[in-house]
Amino acid sequence: MKTQDVELGERSYPIYAGKALLTDPSLYARHLSGRNVLVVTDSNVAPLYLQALIESLGNHNVSQVVLQAGEEFKTLDAVSTVYDELMAQKFDRSSTIIALGGGVTGDIAGFAAASFQRGIQFLQVPTTLLAQVDSSVGGKTGVNHPRGKNMIGAFHQPTAVIADIDTLQTLPAREYSAGLAEVTKYGLINQPAFFDWLSDNLESLLQLDPDTVAEAVLSCCRFKAEIVAADERESGQRALLNLGHTFGHAIENAVGYGVWLHGEAVAAGICLAARFSALSGFMPHAQVTTIEKLLHRANLPIHPPAEMTAAQFLELMSRDKKVRDQVLTLVLMRGIGKAFLTSSYDREALHQMLAEQPAKAAT
Amino acid sequence: MKTQDVELGERSYPIYAGKALLTDPSLYARHLSGRNVLVVTDSNVAPLYLQALIESLGNHNVSQVVLQAGEEFKTLDAVSTVYDELMAQKFDRSSTIIALGGGVTGDIAGFAAASFQRGIQFLQVPTTLLAQVDSSVGGKTGVNHPRGKNMIGAFHQPTAVIADIDTLQTLPAREYSAGLAEVTKYGLINQPAFFDWLSDNLESLLQLDPDTVAEAVLSCCRFKAEIVAADERESGQRALLNLGHTFGHAIENAVGYGVWLHGEAVAAGICLAARFSALSGFMPHAQVTTIEKLLHRANLPIHPPAEMTAAQFLELMSRDKKVRDQVLTLVLMRGIGKAFLTSSYDREALHQMLAEQPAKAAT
Structure with a gap:
């Protein structure tokens, strides 16, 4: 595992990249503060990695949202689905959202984290090459408007990025390209x-x-x-x-x-x-x-x-x-x-x- | 007119309070940078002050959104209405939203400003006592979730607050109280x-x-x-x-x-x-x-x-x-x-x- 820090003063955070990181409990333990964790993922990634990630979270109080996969579902409605689960579980400001998946999942989950109770923590666990090299780093979050891409969003830095390159083995060749x-x-x-x-x-x-x-x-x-x-x-x-x-x-x-x-x-x-x-x-x-x-x-x-x-x-x-x-x-x-x-x-x-x-x- | 500054470093801004400010073109001229202005108001306030405000904006490119009045309409849907108008008018990051009305209008318009293109400028023109003394100052923006008040939002400071106390003359006694x-x-x-x-x-x-x-x-x-x-x-x-x-x-x-x-x-x-x-x-x-x-x-x-x-x-x-x-x-x-x-x-x-x-x- 190698680490690269993003230097942003109080908002600095590490990017971990390497093999077998998704199931490393010590990484989550280091970056989760409150008891409650909501894992946001999509219908492609859930069957592959959701269970393994949840088992690595120790005794946190974990809930989950599985979004429909695809850029066409990167909408304000998807963000609402995340809010609904946070409210249903009575998750408070000390809760953390974990984004497990590609860029679309990270963008939706990140914007939900930026705007729920005016901002809660979130952790990026990117599973696509695009998300690992680009979208999970830098704090841009948001969704599409029917008339324009990424028109609704916020800058909200994650508390850490955990890029497990093993997950690229299951990525369709087209997405890898x-x-x-x-x-x-x-x-x-x-x-x-x-x-x-x-x-x-x-x-x-x-x-x-x-x-x-x-x-x-x-x-x-x-x-x-x-x-x-x-x-x-x-x-x-x-x-x-x-x-x-x-x-x-x-x-x-x-x-x-x-x-x-x-x-x-x-x-x-x-x-x-x-x-x-x-x-x-x-x-x-x-x-x-x-x-x-x-x-x-x-x-x-x-x-x-x-x-x-x-x-x-x-x-x-x-x-x-x-x-x-x-x-x-x-x-x-x-x-x-x-x-x-x-x-x-x-x-x-x-x-x-x-x-x-x-x-x-x-x- | 008296002025009170909110000292927040780069995000500092003035609060102007006094008589006949809503129709003072110099105040708007001082705080509008780009060409495009969207005035967001509600169905109670629009008939009273919208035209007078627009006439004070000089030769800006002005559009408007009139929301349904009332706390029960302080929802994500109302924010979407604002996004829709911004997109329909092709308003860009250099545009400004003016919130004309009470706390509900300011909260909705402020959250739209916080999240449109990851943040554009906004100006508060509060017309209720509650908004003038409280909600227009301090940068809390947001809307209600069906299960809880102000659960969705952002911190986003206005560029100025223009509190015209003349507008309180038209406020229903119950709202004034x-x-x-x-x-x-x-x-x-x-x-x-x-x-x-x-x-x-x-x-x-x-x-x-x-x-x-x-x-x-x-x-x-x-x-x-x-x-x-x-x-x-x-x-x-x-x-x-x-x-x-x-x-x-x-x-x-x-x-x-x-x-x-x-x-x-x-x-x-x-x-x-x-x-x-x-x-x-x-x-x-x-x-x-x-x-x-x-x-x-x-x-x-x-x-x-x-x-x-x-x-x-x-x-x-x-x-x-x-x-x-x-x-x-x-x-x-x-x-x-x-x-x-x-x-x-x-x-x-x-x-x-x-x-x-x-x-x-x-x-």
Whole structure:
């Protein structure tokens, strides 16, 4: 087991990553203060890990909520289900919520923890690659609005993140690949050496070689912890973590939540950001190809859905949280490992590129 | 106009109190940063003040939501209505919500502001006595769960509070009296001289004498600002502001939200806290009578509903946010102006006192 701290003053917390952590009672004992624990998980993960986790909690008073799995159920109604159980069990402010599962479960459970009695503790036990390398770290919680992704939420840091890489063995290959989109993102933002390492080790990663997986998970947690520590509430550089996400959220919303996995939409979104960076003269075209090749090897889409129009993209992107007084800030790249934020770009060129996408998508 | 600052470091903000403030464009101009403004109000207040407020906002892009008035509508559904309008208007993170109305409106609008895109700015324009002296100050936002009051919410400080005492002229007498329960509360917590001033000036207050009202509102804002500045997130002394509220919330929940006004339930709750303080030997019985007399003169109930049983009280109080691992902390008094927190009290005596209440309530 290795530990990476997220340094946020009073709100600092450790990320534990390694094998056989989900059933390690000492980790829970260290981070549970009150008697009452509510485990929130989903219908995919419950049959695999819920019982094992509960048995590792010792003599706490444990209750559980099993949510319907899928991004399309990341709604305020799901959060209400969590509130209802907390109230039915008379759980008080000293209670803890444990989020067991992927990013959707963590986001829902985290927002419930942020808002129940104006804030209770919560522990992240991510079981997907995407959640382990990205969504469980950093305190962003929330749910989707029918008109926009992650529009309702709060910043609420967990008290610990317990990332057991053994759980990735049961993850469907498609979801594992989706996680690799976020892994790749860190290389593109500010870690060019990691991007090269990833290119060299992708086959081992796809074969779930434990040492390679552990190194990838820990590296990503370290990269994210550094960015979050520097800018907890995304007033500046933290927005770089949204590389590919503005385009990606538009794709998810357009095709319907859950049709494309979040990581798949991000992969296509990263490629759009790369292409627009090259078109705008920020980045060599050759690097776009390098990025596309890596994502393609990871079995990820590198083009948006053929049926999406430029108008649809721009309409959905206009609702992005990075819009300020109707101006959308984009995350673009000056090269691999050189992401930057800009609101100075050629809107006409963006429109034109998006209009030409569907033809490309056929390839 | 007088100004009282709430000192909270980066989150500090001013409370303006006085006449003709609601239509003062300079106050809004000073505190609105982005272009977009959503005014949230209710069906009682909209016909009285919505148009006047909107006309004072200059050339901002203004939208509005009119909620159904009443505590029974302080629900997650009401918050959703606010999200829906924000999304329909494509309002972004630089938008501001203005809460125009009483405590219910401020609580709903404030929680929407806390959670929309993980937090946008909001301005409180309280139009009831209760909101001006209590709920608009201090950053507590939230809504009720069917099983418990204010169970869902967040701490989210406003950017300013604009308390126009002229609006109290249109407040129904019953609601004005309800506000006086919270005014009295400050005297009981730690301001014995203010309690005496209140006894001496109650008739002027009930007659809405402008100078007396202004003095009462400003004094209460000052008292609350001091307590909030010392303990923003209620880890200790701020809980004294809940004097009468644990009993009061149980009453509101038992009779159904909106049947008793919040301030009415707090008045009866204060009397229960006073009686239990005297029964427990903390406070002279004569002071209980003094408190009851003042609240009675303010046209407030001093007994809980006759039909409420001790079992019902204890069941509902067991869901209070001040419960920690099944132990309920109470706010009691060692005398007028000497409130304190304790979890060491005779539970049997509390049960007995509550069991005897219904008989008394007939008086």
